[in-house]
């Protein structure tokens with residue numbers, strides 16, 4: 001296994017002075033919600049399995065203070081696997097020829113929402129590759145229909161980079177939240193992982209625009225991507241602190257053998273979980289999903305994330321026949337289940353680790369968008 005946190009490599013145990021310094025830094029982060037760069041780096045360079053329970057408990061306690069053991073559920077609809085972008089790690093980027101492409105019509109998306117509504121979900125996450133088929137007009141029509149038929153729901157879009165005008169139109173039509181992972185805050189790594197026509201600066205500008213418009217914004221990054229260093233991950237932490245997103249999605253890099261990055265080792269669960277815990281301490285009130293990628297990496301990856309600070313899960317409500325085609329990485333879980341099965345499975349997992357499901361809209365604790373229909 002290719003750990004980037006060097007002391008996780010084997011049963012390495014720090015001497016007490018190093019362990020104590022890590023505990024002190026975790027306490028400082030808990031209290032001040034920020035560290036110096038070299039202090040974050042010290043944790044990443046030196047942490048072993050011995051100090052992880054202390055970090056995990058600290059992160060869990062912070063989550064509990066604001067959200068207790070509640071887990072918000074979002075119904076996830078993957079509406080299209082067409083994508084014009086060239087993220088070299090992604091199994092549906094425009095260069096991948098081995099995948100059959102699909103897209104859902106607005107009527108089909110509405111059907112998924114209604115199914116999700118009947119299952120109790122009050123937030124829908126509508127996600128897609130960057131597919132120009134979905135024009136502003138089409139999406140505005142979709143949003144209006146969703147909000148008209150289900151006035152008490154929140155809608156989250158995750159449709160990639162768009163112009164500020166487009167984001168504004170989507171916000172005005174009733175979108176509550178927008179997810180756009182920054183993927184990495186290191187310019188060097190961003191440029192390594194993406195096609196040359198993609199722009200690190202534009203990605204950041206999109207995130208600034210989304211915040212400025214008033215969305216609840218989600219950013220996020222991958223852990224363990226090829227050539228990533230601990231310094232790169234520290235950049236992610238500083239960028240998140242500066243941006244102040246309402247949600248942060250953290251997932252391991254998972255290698256897809258039909259992409260340009262084939263043959264690389266995937267990220268690891270312990271490293272991904274350490275970053276989840278650090279982000280909980282950095283942004284105490286943030287909404288933090290136990291991502292599907294964590295569940296794909298390890299059978300109980302998502303449960304482990306809940307126990308260290310995650311508080312959101314996203315059961316899939318896409319049509320079952322399309323799910324396997326949204327293959328951003330290989331061995332993705334939940335691709336053969338029905339929406340009902342996903343609902344039951346997720347509930348069992350949440351309850352199994354002493355948490356409870358919350359079927360409310362699950363806004364960020366500091367920012368509730370009050371609509372006429374609330």
Ligand code: SF4
Pocket residue numbers: 083084085086087090091092093094128129130160328
């Ligand atoms: S990560 Fe997103 S934007 Fe990038 S290729 Fe995949 S679907 Fe497209």
